[in-house]
Amino acid sequence: MKYGYIRPIVSDQQCTQQVNELVIDTLFKETHGLARKRTELEHLLMTVQKDDELFIQNIAVLADSLQQLLDILRLAERDQFTIHFVDEQITNQTIQKASLLQSATFFADLQSKFLSHSSTFSLQAAKQQGKSIGRPRKTDDNLQLAFAMYDSKSYTLYDIKETTGISKSTLYRYLDDRATSLSDGKE
The missing domain is CATH 1.10.10 (Arc Repressor Mutant, subunit A)
Structure with missing residues (x-):
């Protein structure tokens, strides 16, 4: 089976640019971009089986931190399914073949994407709840x-x-x- 997973991200908050050119059997879509309560991801990870393929637009769609990415990669290795990251043009198997310098550069860039994504959606959620953002101005x-x-x-x-x-x-x-x-x- 070929699965897809999409969710709002900073560069595509309406999910219109994610895996839309691929033929996928089942698509899982989160309704929000926040790190918590990612029920569709949990459902997907419970559904995927050996030899299935999972297509993700980019790593920031799948994970909110390096630790979460590591956990999902371990799960993919254990359950023997392949994750394709479209933008990065890699799979969970090809990540392991990179040099240490390539990997360090890649993961440093990834960490900044995680932080950008997290802060953007947290600020948007706070604004929607009517909370004031930033330091208060001096009188x-x-x-x-x-x-x-x-x-x-x-x-x-x-x-x-x-x-x-x-x-x-x-x-x-x-x-x-x-x-x-x-x-x-x-x-």
């Missing part, structure tokens, strides 16, 4: 006080931080924003 009154202290040239950056709670790097970022908005307003 305008506090920021104006920091600007006044800085502009007076009577206070050190340490004094400004102690009084307003705004760090040096944050103050400089706000000062840059202020300078940009002032120059945009003059043009």
Whole structure:
């Protein structure tokens, strides 16, 4: 049997570009891109048997971490089925034939893909739940006080931080924003 597995990923959140050119007997599709509750993947891994083939667009679709990938590769070896990674043009058998340098480079790139995928979908889920993302902005009154202290040239950056709670790097970022908005307003 030929199986396919798709799920939303950063570069294809609607799953329209995954394994659509392949002839597959059964396709398993997750409804979300989050790492938890991947019920279709679990169902697929319980279904696949010896000599079956599993087609995945890329490794980031299948796994959310190197440990999860390793677990799935061990399962594939034990149950004797083949996983084809379309984008990478490899299978679970050809991964083992690469040199150490090729493997290290490959897995370092893969780790950054996992992190990008995880953070993107976690942020989207938080936004959908109405949670605010990122650091809260400093209050305008506090920021104006920091600007006044800085502009007076009577206070050190340490004094400004102690009084307003705004760090040096944050103050400089706000000062840059202020300078940009002032120059945009003059043009």
